[in-house]
Amino acid sequence: MTRAVAILDTLGEAEGRPLSVSEIARALDLPKSSTGNLCASLEAAGMITRNGTGFGLGRKLVELGGRYLSTVDQLRDFYELCRRSAHISRETARVAVLDGLDVLYLARYDGTQPLRLTANIGDRFPANCTATGKAILSTLDPAVAEDRLRGRALPALSERSLTSPAALLEDLAATRERGYAIDDEEATAGIVCLAVPVAGFRTDSSPFAISVTVLKARLDDEFRAALLKDLRAIAAGLENPMIPQGVPANGG
Numbered sequence: 001m002t003r004a005v006a007i008l009d010t011l012g013e014a015e016g017r018p019l020s021v022s023e024i025a026r027a028l029d030l031p032k033s034s035t036g037n038l039c040a041s042l043e044a045a046g047m048i049t050r051n052g053t054g055f056g057l058g059r060k061l062v063e064l065g066g067r068y069l070s071t072v073d074q075l076r077d078f079y080e081l082c083r084r085s086a087h088i089s090r091e092t093a094r095v096a097v098l099d100g101l102d103v104l105y106l107a108r109y110d111g112t113q114p115l116r117l118t119a120n121i122g123d124r125f126p127a128n129c130t131a132t133g134k135a136i137l138s139t140l141d142p143a144v145a146e147d148r149l150r151g152r153a154l155p156a157l158s159e160r161s162l163t164s165p166a167a168l169l170e171d172l173a174a175t176r177e178r179g180y181a182i183d184d185e186e187a188t189a190g191i192v193c194l195a196v197p198v199a200g201f202r203t204d205s206s207p208f209a210i211s212v213t214v215l216k217a218r219l220d221d222e223f224r225a226a227l228l229k230d231l232r233a234i235a236a237g238l239e240n241p242m243i244p245q246g247v248p249a250n251g252g
Contacts, residue, residue, distance in 0.1 A: 020055075043055070092115045128163070131193035132211045182194060
């Protein structure tokens with residue numbers, strides 16, 4: 001089972017490029033014969049599909065992923081709350097969970113002014129470079145966050161990324177104080193992201209955050225305040241399912 005999952009991970013990391021049995025075997029340091037047998041079993045189950053001389057991920061994974069996501073009521077609520085928000089309804093918003101020191105994006109809402117060059121569902125980004133990651137990390141006890149970051153080399157996505165644990169811890173302290181996180185061109189030049197943490201997302205209580213992404217040139221103080229008002233209203237709606245769904249997410 002572990003080897004089968006490793007094959008799926010390897011094909012996923014190939015980002016759509018078909019991989020031959022030999023390439024998969026080399027990547028995982030596995031015998032070619034057993035790799036071929038595993039690929040045949042995964043193909044029979046619909047988990048991978050043959051594409052020319054190689055393999056790619058199969059549609060069964062999409063089906064299973066869709067079934068998983070359909071069980072998460074908050075994701076359905078997220079899209080509805082975004083749609084009814086006064087300002088975020090026109091923007092790009094996302095849901096992300098923390099996985100180690102990465103964030104994994106579970107949902108993406110595209111409004112009437114979407115930003116295409118941003119994270120999609122299933123993408124992983126370094127938490128230190130993203131507003132969602134910093135929002136989630138800010139919910140940790142400061143001592144726990146410091147211990148988790150101690151001695152870690154933090155990756156950079158732009159020249160503004162926070163790559164030292166000390167700088168990130170300082171940013172997390174500021175995030176706790178103001179109640180929201182900011183990615184100020186730390187992932188992509190010209191792009192700003194605002195995020196807030198949300199409690200009670202899943203039954204396992206994994207931390208998660210919601211965010212909105214805009215062009216920096218558009219983000220004046222008034223627009224920032226309006227987006228944060230919407231984000232906090234969406235967070236409140238996700239945390240408390242008893243809030244009437246007919247009430248606009250901006251409280252108006």
